Amino acid sequence: MNAVFKALSDPTRRHVLELLRERPMTAGELADHFPVSGPTMSAHFAVLRGADLVDVQKVGKTVIYRLKLSVLEDALLGFVGAFSAATRSAQPADPASPAPIKGTS
Amino acid sequence: MNAVFKALSDPTRRHVLELLRERPMTAGELADHFPVSGPTMSAHFAVLRGADLVDVQKVGKTVIYRLKLSVLEDALLGFVGAFSAATRSAQPADPASPAPIKGTS
DNA sequence: ACTTCATTTAGACATTTAGCTAAACGTCAC
DNA sequence: GTGACGTTTAGCTAAATGTCTAAATGAAGT
Numbered sequence: 001m002n003a004v005f006k007a008l009s010d011p012t013r014r015h016v017l018e019l020l021r022e023r024p025m026t027a028g029e030l031a032d033h034f035p036v037s038g039p040t041m042s043a044h045f046a047v048l049r050g051a052d053l054v055d056v057q058k059v060g061k062t063v064i065y066r067l068k069l070s071v072l073e074d075a076l077l078g079f080v081g082a083f084s085a086a087t088r089s090a091q092p093a094d095p096a097s098p099a100p101i102k103g104t105s
Numbered sequence: 106m107n108a109v110f111k112a113l114s115d116p117t118r119r120h121v122l123e124l125l126r127e128r129p130m131t132a133g134e135l136a137d138h139f140p141v142s143g144p145t146m147s148a149h150f151a152v153l154r155g156a157d158l159v160d161v162q163k164v165g166k167t168v169i170y171r172l173k174l175s176v177l178e179d180a181l182l183g184f185v186g187a188f189s190a191a192t193r194s195a196q197p198a199d200p201a202s203p204a205p206i207k208g209t210s
Numbered sequence: 211a212c213t214t215c216a217t218t219t220a221g222a223c224a225t226t227t228a229g230c231t232a233a234a235c236g237t238c239a240c
Numbered sequence: 241g242t243g244a245c246g247t248t249t250a251g252c253t254a255a256a257t258g259t260c261t262a263a264a265t266g267a268a269g270t
Contacts, residue, residue: 009114
């Protein structure tokens, strides 16, 4: 899960995922969308693979990348979901009320 | 939004947010949960402030941090939400079907 | 005023990261 | 097999990041 957030911390990689959201694409096709070198893109792909966010399929001399949506959803929804769930009942969020602080008593 | 994902890329900072999910806490109280120095925690807090993920309130000689849930939700749900929405109608995700690739034709 | 406590700032250091070029690897077409 | 193409690996540099200790700041208590 850490790997997923690490992968998402780079704008280029997030954009790659957004492109893959529409349809699977080859490495070269993805790379065409960015002003960086091929090897740099390859490194980004490696990070996405390391986070298990993409599936790889070699077809001839091209490599097709495919989004693994469930992994992305599990990580992000799992994380933010815990917050929302736990907060529907607590968290006054009122700037005027100091709210109890423990430990510094 | 980039700042939010950058902030979330570190496990310590994610853990801080999870602690703040329960209730607001002072810097020192938060720091007690981690095996790193005070200044290191202060740097993490600065990143969270930079991402606008926390509110700060100085009370006497302590500083109270408060989670800004809406910012977290907007970033994460906004991002993953676009994926899920766009995908409910497309994305076969079937390993057996190559799916059409454009550009390499 | 002096001290003490909570937190941040400053400065240093090691590691990681994103980027590059050049070279290697695999596959296809000839 | 040779050459071209798509992609990755290797090796490098510059910048960013996480960590530390020491020092500065600010508020409270004596």
